[in-house]
Amino acid sequence: MNYNLPDNISNILESNNRETNENLSDLIRQGGYVPPNMDLLIDAISALSMGKNILLKGPTGSGKTKFAETLSNLFNQPMYSVNCSVDLDAESLLGFKTIGYENEKQVIEFIPGPVTNAMKNGTFLYIDEVNMAKPETLPLINGVLDYRRTVTNPFTNEIITAKDDFNVIAAINEGYIGTVPLNEALKNRFIVIDVPYIEGDLLKDLIQTNTNLTDEKTIDLFVKLSSDLISAVYQGKLSEDAASIRALLDACDLSTLIPPERAVLRSIVDKLDEEREKEFVKNLANTLF
Ligand SMILES: Nc1ncnc2c1ncn2[C@@H]1O[C@H](COP(=O)(O)OP(=O)(O)OP(=O)(O)O)[C@@H](O)[C@H]1O
Incomplete structure (x- = not known):
């Protein structure tokens, strides 16, 4: 599958020697993220290039968001974001219905949320503070995060299947006040990448x-x-x-x-x-x- 990984990055991944690793590290630094080690970089890029979801796990202020932004730039993909909190609900993930006007007539229109937008446009989706959401909310998108890459929009009954280039990066800050342990079924759908502080x-x-x-x-x-x-x-x-x-x-x-x-x-x-x-x-x- 083509996940829009630029050729220069594919070549770097395939050759995997010291010189190409340094090139990759430079490219990432240009995006703003300073990687603590090469394994973290190669593993994250490899997983994303295969369409696998990655979970960036690390303490507060360790650069998880910066890393996600840098990865989306590297893949030439815009990134939609969801910030989880206890108030996160189906509407903030998938979108909501509202009243709009078409030719001066009132119509009901659907405003897509970040998940539907990223799936339909085939872009990156960043789910930040994934363990701040109520345990029952994120399972709504379990089908988006596994091989099905599909969700039925409960507001429109539309079945949405993600475009090929759709990729998910989530971030978790374990142990932070207000967080809940991540639901096993959800965790199971991610490749975990530890993001430590750089020193x-x-x-x-x-x-x-x-x-x-x-x-x-x-x-x-x-x-x-x-x-x-x-x-x-x-x-x-x-x-x-x-x-x-x-x-x-x-x-x-x-x-x-x-x-x-x-x-x-x-x-x-x-x-x-x-x-x-x-x-x-x-x-x-x-x-x-
Ligand atoms: N390895 C790094 N490379 C580049 N910038 C970094 C790195 N580590 C921390 N930073 C900088 O620290 C600040 C916080 O980074 P960021 O918001 O990405 O952290 P985070 O892990 O997402 O934090 P939180 O868990 O609190 O949301 C930013 O200004 C970011 O540029």
Whole structure:
């Protein structure tokens, strides 16, 4: 099946040697995502090129959305998005009926939702925070996510079959407050790709290209802070949000105008709930900066 994978990417995947891997990594970086390793990249692209759904699993601010956007660019596919919440329902997935006007006459028209749009146009569908939805909502699209690639629109009774280039990327942030464990039947329909935080030189690169911070010494200190925060999260000393790269990039930006300790306070410390965690991060920042 042709999933619109550009020739240069197909060639890279087929030859799979060091030089072509570097080319692929460069292409992805141009799209904005800095991959933590090559396996993650090759596995995600391979699965999508075969029309398989992928589930990006990783902590908050680890670049899942950026990765999905970069993949959709790589495949030259626009991307429709669904943001899951407890309020997500059939209408927000599939669309809804409304009253419109045709030749000055009232008519009932159907406004398609992101799932129907992506299926009919054969594009990418991004389902973010997939474990925030109520357990009974997403099974509505189980048929879309398996070999059937089909859904019966309950509002119009139309049977919709996805075009060949239709691809699904979902993202999950396990353990986040408000999330529910992902329904097994749903999880079963995805290839799981772990998306960890980037560290070391990769993170240095990202700070250099994505923030206003240019002072190399300060950048190195932020890279060290990030690695300490990630270790503390792994050891259970801090909640996951503390190590978010999104927050770190904010701190880097702010530190060009205000002292780095205060930038860390505003961007990272003050978002934490527990006093003990706040003190821990403040101490880390004070010893570094
Ligand atoms: N590996 C990475 N490559 C490029 N950008 C990254 C990377 N990791 C984090 N970022 C940056 O961090 C910020 C947050 O990324 P993004 O929104 O993609 O994270 P996320 O994992 O989807 O977060 P959440 O789970 O909170 O929705 C963005 O500015 C993004 O560019």
